[in-house]
Amino acid sequence: xxxxxxxxxxxxxxxxxxxxxxxxxxxxxxxxxxxxxxxxxxxxxxxxxxxxxxxxxxxxxxxxxxxxxxxxxxxxxxxxxxxxxxxxxxxxxxxxxxxxxxxxxxxxxxxxxxxxxxxxxxxxxxxxxxxxxxxxxxxxxxxxxxxxxxxxxxxxxxxxxxxxxxxxxxxxxxxxxxxxxxxxxxxxxxxxxxxxxxxxxxxxxxxxxxxxxxxxxxxxxxxxxxxxxxxxxxxxxxxxxxxxxxxxxxxxxxxxxxxxxxxxxxxxxxxxxxxxxxxxxxxxxxxxxxxxxxxxxxxxxxxxxxxxxxxxxxxxxxxxxxxxxxxxxxxxxxxxxxxxxxxxxxxxxxxxxxxxxxxxxxxxxxxxxxxxxxxxxxxxxxxxxxxxxxxxxxxxxxxxxxxxxxxxxxxxxxxxxxxxxxxxxxxxxxxxxxxxxxxxxxxx
Numbered sequence: 001x002x003x004x005x006x007x008x009x010x011x012x013x014x015x016x017x018x019x020x021x022x023x024x025x026x027x028x029x030x031x032x033x034x035x036x037x038x039x040x041x042x043x044x045x046x047x048x049x050x051x052x053x054x055x056x057x058x059x060x061x062x063x064x065x066x067x068x069x070x071x072x073x074x075x076x077x078x079x080x081x082x083x084x085x086x087x088x089x090x091x092x093x094x095x096x097x098x099x100x101x102x103x104x105x106x107x108x109x110x111x112x113x114x115x116x117x118x119x120x121x122x123x124x125x126x127x128x129x130x131x132x133x134x135x136x137x138x139x140x141x142x143x144x145x146x147x148x149x150x151x152x153x154x155x156x157x158x159x160x161x162x163x164x165x166x167x168x169x170x171x172x173x174x175x176x177x178x179x180x181x182x183x184x185x186x187x188x189x190x191x192x193x194x195x196x197x198x199x200x201x202x203x204x205x206x207x208x209x210x211x212x213x214x215x216x217x218x219x220x221x222x223x224x225x226x227x228x229x230x231x232x233x234x235x236x237x238x239x240x241x242x243x244x245x246x247x248x249x250x251x252x253x254x255x256x257x258x259x260x261x262x263x264x265x266x267x268x269x270x271x272x273x274x275x276x277x278x279x280x281x282x283x284x285x286x287x288x289x290x291x292x293x294x295x296x297x298x299x300x301x302x303x304x305x306x307x308x309x310x311x312x313x314x315x316x317x318x319x320x321x322x323x324x325x326x327x328x329x330x331x332x333x334x335x336x337x338x339x340x341x342x343x344x345x346x347x348x349x350x351x352x353x354x355x356x357x358x359x360x361x362x363x364x365x366x367x368x369x370x371x372x373x374x375x376x377x378x379x380x381x382x383x384x385x386x387x388x389x390x391x392x393x394x395x396x397x398x399x400x401x402x403x404x405x406x407x408x409x410x411x412x413x414x415x416x417x418x419x420x421x422x423x424x425x426x427x428x429x430x431x432x433x434x435x436x437x438x439x440x441x442x443x444x
Contacts, residue, residue, distance in 0.1 A: 002220040002245070006030060009217070009252065017212045025255050026163040027144055032244050036134065036170040037068035041076040047165040049130050050106020052078045056098055056120045057111040059086050064136045065173050066111035073109070080105070087283075090118040091151040098123040105129060110164075113137040113181065114286055118148040118161075125162040132166035137177035138185040138243045139287055143167045144251030147260055149286075155333055155409075156272040158260050169244045175235040182232050182243070183385035184287025189225065189246045190379060191267045191294040192218055193371035197301050198265030198414035200369055204362050205351060206341065206413045214253025214262035215369070221246045226375075229382040266300075266406070266414035267293040273406040274394065276330075282393035291385040292392060296403060298373035300428055301415045305366050310355045310422045315343040317408070325405055340411040343421060351421070389433070400433040 008014040010030060014023045028047060036043065044053075053073060057066030062083055073079045082101050088094045098119055102108060108131040110120035117133050117140075124131035125148075135143055142149065148161040174182075196215055203210035225246050231239030253262045260268075270293040271286065317338070323331035343351070355362070380387045389399040404425065407416035419425040 002217075002249075005217065005220065006245070006248070017216045023213060023256055025144070025252050026146070027165065027167060027252075027255075029166040029168075030144070030248055031166075032169045032171065032241060032248070034170060034172050036168045036173075037065055037072055040069045040072040040134070040168075043166060043168055044073060044109065044132060045076070047107075047130065047132055049109070049132060049165065052080075052104060052106045053109055054080050054082050054102045054105040054107075055109045055111055056082045056084070056116060056123075058084045058088055058116055061112035061116055061136045064176070065134055065170065066136075069109065069111050069134050084116070084119070088115050088119060089151070090115045090149060094119045095122045095126065095150065099127055102127060102129065107131060109134065111136060113177075114140040114142060114149075117142055118150060121161040121164070122148040122150055122159055125160065129162075130165050131162060133164045133168070135167065135169045135244075136173055137181040138169070138174045138240060138247055139177070139181040139285060140185060140188045141247040141250035141254070141263055143169070144248050145254040145260070146258070147254065151275070153333070154276065154330060156275050158264070163255060167248065169248070171237055171240055171244070174244060175237055175240045179233060179235075179384055180285060180288065182235075182240070183291070183380075183383050184285035185243055185247055186225075186229060186232055186287070186383040187289075187291025187294065187380065187385050188263075188287035189222070189243065189250060190371075190376055190385075191290050191297075192222060192250065192263065193369070193376065194267050194294050194297040194301060194415075195261075195263050195265040197305075197366050197370045198297070198412075199261050201362075201366060201415060201418065202265075202413040204358075204365065205354060205418070208413065211257055211262070213256050214250070217249040217253055218246060221249065226379045229379045233382070233384040261412075265297075265412060266416045267297045269406040269410055269412065269414070269416065270296065270402050273402045273409055274398070276409070277326075277402075278394075278398060281398075284392040288386050288392050291380050291387060292389055292394070295373065295377055295380070295387045296432055297415060298371070298376050299432065300419055300425075301366070301370060302373050303428060304415055304419050304422070304424060305363050305370070307422070307424075310352075310359060310418075312343075312348050312352045312355070312421045313423050314345070314348060315421070317342055322408060325408065334409050337411050338408050341413045341417065348421075396433050400429055403429045403432065
């Protein structure tokens with residue numbers, strides 16, 4: 001595990017592979033160890049959070065670690081626990097509810113995983129207060145990022161937020177987390193391959209910015225994590241430590257890039273679409289959805305990158321088609337976001353010329369950063385993570401709709417866009433999600 005790389009990054013001594021001096025991050029301390037609740041006063045004392053703290057948790061994370069952290073901190077600080085509803089939804093209403101209770105606090109301490117971290121992080125950002133987080137599950141890569149996944153006005157967004165001053169991950173607590181949360185964390189890490197492939201594709205075709213730094217941070221741990229995926233299902237401490245380290249480094253990659261680009265592309269657009277428009281879906285964790293959507297995107301990437309040549313079709317996208325797909329208000333919001341990557345005639349001609357000249361070279365570069373879909377599926381199975389929509393109860397018709405329309409909700413160009421542009425998306429979706437209910441796959 002690249003502990004030395006982490007230490008050099010935190011101390012500002014890690015060279016930037018993109019040639020910009022050294023890499024820097026705003027997080028002061030990351031501790032991945034055991035017995036961290038008891039050590040909480042010493043850990044927090046190095047972060048200058050102030051003397052009056054609010055600890056934010058839900059009932060489950062309070063039982064897992066939050067109560068112990070609050071009691072330990074109370075020996076040295078004035079601490080007021082804030083306990084949200086069970087499994088709060090990370091939307092602006094939840095953020096405002098926390099903000100209303102922390103006016104007299106100097107700093108915030110989140111104790112939880114995805115939703116609690118995002119809610120606290122964004123509340124800290126909007127109130128101008130520093131915060132730290134004690135993670136209770138290795139379920140997602142947002143602990144060290146400077147964005148929060150928050151639903152605002154019905155649209156799932158990645159909102160700029162305050163970076164934590166400290167991130168503390170107790171291996172005993174992480175290993176005791178529900179197995180589905182651990183599997184979800186693996187899902188949120190295995191998508192590195194599809195996200196990097198998409199981001200590089202956008203760079204090569206659309207000239208969007210791209211960096212190697214986020215992936216250098218993951219280069220040492222990711223292969224070991226994939227090789228030890230089976231250990232996650234059994235709560236093996238070494239495997240859990242690899243997952244925790246990978247998630248931390250993935251979050252730092254997003255922080256270094258100033259956005260979620262290296263870890264969130266087509267696979268996340270599909271998941272965000274399901275979050276936005278799914279009704280009465282069974283409860284599932286974000287990383288479980290990402291595990292499923294990563295498989296679909298990995299297979300689509302293999303198919304399109306495997307084509308020997310590409311012929312782009314005129315785009316049929318327009319404000320009218322967006323209104324028809326999403327309704328007037330959401331359709332307008334999605335069109336405004338999508339418009340930056342809309343293929344008008346001039347863009348189409350430029351892209352066609354580019355792929356005519358360079359497609360073999362582009363294919364080779366994409367293959368170098370991808371991971372075979374079959375390898376991803378085997379690793380997900382070993383980790384106990386889902387790989388097909390029926391494993392998390394997603395109806396076939398809705399998943400088909402998500403695959404077809406997810407590209408429309410944001411301006412990030414990826415494999416969904418290219419597949420649609422060359423007339424391959426509809427056929428792929430029909431093969432990926434055949435009529436009927438995925439009878440060949442066991443329930444998760």
